[in-house]
Amino acid sequence: MRQFFIFVRKEFLHIFRDGRSVLILLLMPVVQIILFGFALTNEVKNVKVAIMDPSRDAATTMITERLTAGEYFRPYKMITTEQQADALLRGGEVSLILNYSERFREKLMHQGSARLGLTADGTDPNMASSIILYASSIIRSAELDIAGKNLHSGGVAIPNVRLLYNPQMKSSYNFVPGVMGLILMLICAMMTSISIVREKETGTMEVLLVSPVRPLFLILSKVVPYFVLSVVNLTTILLLSVFLLGVPVTGSLFWLVILSLVFIFVSLSMGLLISSIASTQVAAMLISGLVLMMPVMLLSGMIYPISNMPDILQVIAQFIPAKWYIEAVRKLMIQGLPLNSVVTELSVLVAMAAIYLTASLRSFRDRLQ
Amino acid sequence: MKSSDISVEAKGVSKNYSSVKALDDLSLSVQKGEMFGLIGPDGAGKSTLFRILTTLILPDSGVATIEGFDIKRDYKSIRRIIGYMPGRFSLYGDLTVDENLSFFASVFNVKVADNYPLIENIFKDIAPFGSRRASRLSGGMKQKLALSCALIHKPSVLFLDEPTTGVDPVSRREFWQMLERLKTYGITIVVSTSYMDEALLCDRVALIKEGRVLSSDSPRGVIDSYQNTLLAIWGDDMHSLLKELRSYNEVKSVYSFGQEHHIAIDKKLYNHNYIDSLTQKLEERGERNFHIKVIAPTIEDCYMEFSANKEGYE
Numbered sequence: 001m002r003q004f005f006i007f008v009r010k011e012f013l014h015i016f017r018d019g020r021s022v023l024i025l026l027l028m029p030v031v032q033i034i035l036f037g038f039a040l041t042n043e044v045k046n047v048k049v050a051i052m053d054p055s056r057d058a059a060t061t062m063i064t065e066r067l068t069a070g071e072y073f074r075p076y077k078m079i080t081t082e083q084q085a086d087a088l089l090r091g092g093e094v095s096l097i098l099n100y101s102e103r104f105r106e107k108l109m110h111q112g113s114a115r116l117g118l119t120a121d122g123t124d125p126n127m128a129s130s131i132i133l134y135a136s137s138i139i140r141s142a143e144l145d146i147a148g149k150n151l152h153s154g155g156v157a158i159p160n161v162r163l164l165y166n167p168q169m170k171s172s173y174n175f176v177p178g179v180m181g182l183i184l185m186l187i188c189a190m191m192t193s194i195s196i197v198r199e200k201e202t203g204t205m206e207v208l209l210v211s212p213v214r215p216l217f218l219i220l221s222k223v224v225p226y227f228v229l230s231v232v233n234l235t236t237i238l239l240l241s242v243f244l245l246g247v248p249v250t251g252s253l254f255w256l257v258i259l260s261l262v263f264i265f266v267s268l269s270m271g272l273l274i275s276s277i278a279s280t281q282v283a284a285m286l287i288s289g290l291v292l293m294m295p296v297m298l299l300s301g302m303i304y305p306i307s308n309m310p311d312i313l314q315v316i317a318q319f320i321p322a323k324w325y326i327e328a329v330r331k332l333m334i335q336g337l338p339l340n341s342v343v344t345e346l347s348v349l350v351a352m353a354a355i356y357l358t359a360s361l362r363s364f365r366d367r368l369q
Numbered sequence: 370m371k372s373s374d375i376s377v378e379a380k381g382v383s384k385n386y387s388s389v390k391a392l393d394d395l396s397l398s399v400q401k402g403e404m405f406g407l408i409g410p411d412g413a414g415k416s417t418l419f420r421i422l423t424t425l426i427l428p429d430s431g432v433a434t435i436e437g438f439d440i441k442r443d444y445k446s447i448r449r450i451i452g453y454m455p456g457r458f459s460l461y462g463d464l465t466v467d468e469n470l471s472f473f474a475s476v477f478n479v480k481v482a483d484n485y486p487l488i489e490n491i492f493k494d495i496a497p498f499g500s501r502r503a504s505r506l507s508g509g510m511k512q513k514l515a516l517s518c519a520l521i522h523k524p525s526v527l528f529l530d531e532p533t534t535g536v537d538p539v540s541r542r543e544f545w546q547m548l549e550r551l552k553t554y555g556i557t558i559v560v561s562t563s564y565m566d567e568a569l570l571c572d573r574v575a576l577i578k579e580g581r582v583l584s585s586d587s588p589r590g591v592i593d594s595y596q597n598t599l600l601a602i603w604g605d606d607m608h609s610l611l612k613e614l615r616s617y618n619e620v621k622s623v624y625s626f627g628q629e630h631h632i633a634i635d636k637k638l639y640n641h642n643y644i645d646s647l648t649q650k651l652e653e654r655g656e657r658n659f660h661i662k663v664i665a666p667t668i669e670d671c672y673m674e675f676s677a678n679k680e681g682y683e
Contacts, residue, residue, distance in 0.1 A: 006475040010464070017463045203459035207518075210423045210453040211476045212445070367444075368425045 007221035014195065015225060025191065029183045029233045033240045036175045044127075044134045048076040048094040052085055059105035059114075059146050066142040067098070072134055085119065095121050096131055108147050176241040177329035178302030181322040183237065184230055184260065185267045185296050190288035192226045192271030197284040200275075206368065215366045223268050230264045250336030259332065259346060263325040265353040270321075272360035296322040324348045375434075376401040376526055376557040377422060382431035384417055384580075391417040392428065393580040399559055399573075404552055406571030407561035408668065414580035415561040416456055419530045422559070423453045436525055449477075452524035454515050456531045462504030466495055466514055469503050470521060477522030487554060488517040491547050509540030516547065520556075527551070529560040533567065545570045565669035576672050583675035588668060595666040595674060597621055597633040600644070604659025613654055622677055631670055632661075 015021045049068065053060045068075045076094045079085055085097045099117035101107065107114035118135055120128040196219075199205040208218060234257070241247040249256060270292065278284035297303060299313060300322040306314055317323050328345035331337045377399035384392040391414045399405040407415045420426045422433060424444035433440045438447045460469045470492070474481045485492075495510050495517075503514060512532055519527060529548075533541040545567065548558055560571070568574045568588050575585040584591055604610055611630055614623040619638040623630055634643065644661050651659065666674075 003475050003478060006472065010461070010468075010472055013468065014461070014463060202462070203455050203457045204461060206420075206425060206455045207453060207459050207473075208476065209425060210448055210451065212449045212478070213476055367427065368420065 004217070004221060007217070008224050011195065011222060011225040015229075021191070025187055025229050025233070026236075028186075029179070029236050030240065032179050032183060033176070033237060033245070036179055044072050044130050046071065047073050047096055047131055049073050049096045049098055049135075050077045050079050050085055050088045050094040051075060052079050052081075052097065052099045053104075054080070054102045055100055055104040057103075057105040059108055059143075060100045062146060063100075063116075063139055063142045064098070067135060067138050070138075072138075089119065089121055092121070095127075096135060098135070105146070108143065112147070173247055173334050175302060176237070176245065176247045177326045177333060178300070180234070180237050180260070180329055181263070181300060181302065181326045182293075182296055183233055184264055184325075185270075185292055185322055186288075187230055187233060188226055188264055188267030189271035189274065189292050190285065191229075192222060192268055193274035193278065193284040193288060194281050195226075196222055196272070196275035197278050197281050201280055209366060209368065215364050216361065219272060219361070219364060223272070226271075227264060227268065230267075231261075234260050234264075247334070249333050251332040252339065255339050255342075256329065256332045259325065259328050259342065259349070262346065262349045262353055263321065266321045266325075266349055266356060269353060269356035269360045273356060273363060276360065276363040276365075295320050299323065300326050302326055321349060321352050324352075374400050376403070377405070377433075377435055377559060379418070379422065379433040380431055382418070382421060382428045382433055384414075384421065384426070384428050386417075390580050392421070394431070395577075395580060395582055396431075397575050397582055397585055399557060401557055402552065402555045403572045404548060404558045404560065404570075406568050406574040407559065407577055408563075408565060408568045408574050408672065409561075409577035410563050413577045415577060416530055417580075418577075419453075419455075419528055419559075419561065423451060423528050424448060450525045452519035452522065452527045454519045454527075454529045454532055456534065458511055458515065460503045460511070460515055460518060463502060465500050465502055466506070467499040469514060470517055473518040474521045479522050481521065484521055484523045487523055487551075488520050490550055491520070492517045508536050509543070512536055512540065512544060513547075516544075520551070523554075524556065526557045526559065529558065531561050531563065533562060533564065541567075565667065565672060568668040574668070576668075576675060578672075578676045583672065591668060591671050592666055595671050596636060597666075597674065598636055598639040599664050599666045599670055600632040600634060600647075600661055601626070601629045601664045602632060602659060602661045603629040605657065610651070610656060610659060613651060613656060617650075622673065624673060626669070631664070631673075633670070633674060 015025065051064055053064070064075065067073050073096070077088065079088070085099065088094045089097060097117070097119040099119065101115035101117075104114045104116070116139065118132055118139075120131050122128045196205075199208065209215075238249065238256075242249060271288075274284055274287050274291070278287055295316075299306070299309075299317040299320050301317070302322070306317050306323065309317065324345040328342040328349075331342050331345075332339075375398050377397075379398070380396050382392050382395045383390070393414075395414070395418065407418065409415055417426070421428050421440065422435060424440050424447050427441060435447045436450060438444075438450075440447060461472070464472065471481050474483075491513050495506065495513050498506065498510070503511065506514060516529075516532070519529075533544055536544065541564075548560065549570070551558060562568070568591075571588060573585065573587050574591060576583040576591065584594065586594065602610060602614070607625070607630065611623060611625065614620050614630065614632055619634055621633040621635055623632045625631075644663070648659075648661060
């Protein structure tokens, strides 16, 4: 036991004496959460609108006021020509053009409908459709208030859109689970594999092999520090997301932690597996990057929904542990569903942990290859 | 030699790396308490042999034992009783001197104090730098630390793979003195080197070329088995001398050796007039300002001869 303690202590010394490791391990989760939470947001907020209003009557004034009253839209400029609108949109100065038709109020009151154009910058289609969705729902309700029953029957079908679990369409609800999956995977798999491969590369592994130390013991002492750090990171992420991003843990915290621990085990054993394939630190980093990071980012449903993917990618996604983890975290944390809703995800992860752990322990030889 | 006196024995060991023969039917034996040198240039197969003897890799064929333990079957027992210092710097550069030493002590489940007398002589020079990171030590000090770490569990057999490569001459000499002192503890030492002059410091040596043993004997015995008469020649135009000498029948071989050329002459064709007649012959060919003398062969000369013979047989 004393020996084990010395081995673990040595790993911690390696980590804390390497500035980069500390930075990656402890700061990255914080940076990612803040980055994803604030900077890379998909939320509609402070969108600049250019308004082309040839009628300038009570109705258009009211609609414009309604639209720009909240924190979503901000009037940028009043314009008079299509060319102006085009230039503003092209130059990226505004993201939305609101274009009233002439004699807007008159048409609305007497004909029951009036034409109103919304033009958004489609280079970011997700963003554009959110903007249009927001704007049109505000405008509809304003129109309704103005024209009341005079509204044309065709125009009154106002969609009542309500987003469950995330009524404000906060994007942090989407990527807190994603960031959790990403960071735990990265720290466990990448850092563990690098720390083992480093010993191969520097030749210390040779010395350790030519000693009575059992390989299993060696592996365990490598894994423990990264396990501890992962738990620290998990805590950090949860605290940040609850108190900084305001994403609540609506479901059972206990099961969320259990689920995360299982996922940490899966990631650790993948790291061990990588370390037995790679013989240089660069190779370990590349394998972790290509085999773990990319799929986690792209195929886990963190950024793009899996159900929209072509069949083949959907099949591949099933083999990515992070996909199951992120799905389960969404259910437990955001939707607040009970444990029995994540039984599938949890069992898949447990099975994956068992398979990878067995494979990695088997692949660790007590001789050089 | 009784079998109980044998510490390390290899019989017919072969190892191939893809298509390259690293070891080719190699056999040798090392007696207990002996300092045994594996002498050969880079790529001769020394490191591969070390890895096989230290149970790191398995040979393709052949058997080997360490203190009676089979390297394949009893590898766990072997790992308890040997110390190994690989060719490259294999300590933790980010740990301090003291941390390295106590870590390797714990690897073997001993305390630094247990065997401190054994390493005291070696470690006392670096002890003042106990809290310095190992990566910031000089080459000589790194070697001392690595040796201390390899000895901390008092092994019966110590394997040192090119311990003096890349170390300055003063530290090299000092290192060999330390090994000499270790012998008094009865530790069997197997050491490899590509510096031929270091062979003289061993009790017995094996000259290794391309995975085969050319000769295995005491350094004296190796030199005594040299079959030719050796001359040294030096002069103004070394290049033309070399070309000229290579064309003579009685000259078995001629090669540059530092500032001179060494000429191996078949003993039977050599007599006390030979140098004079050679001088005359060379002068007739237009060579000027050169000197010739008889010299005693060194291990390197033996290595050159034996490896030439080996090729001749094939």
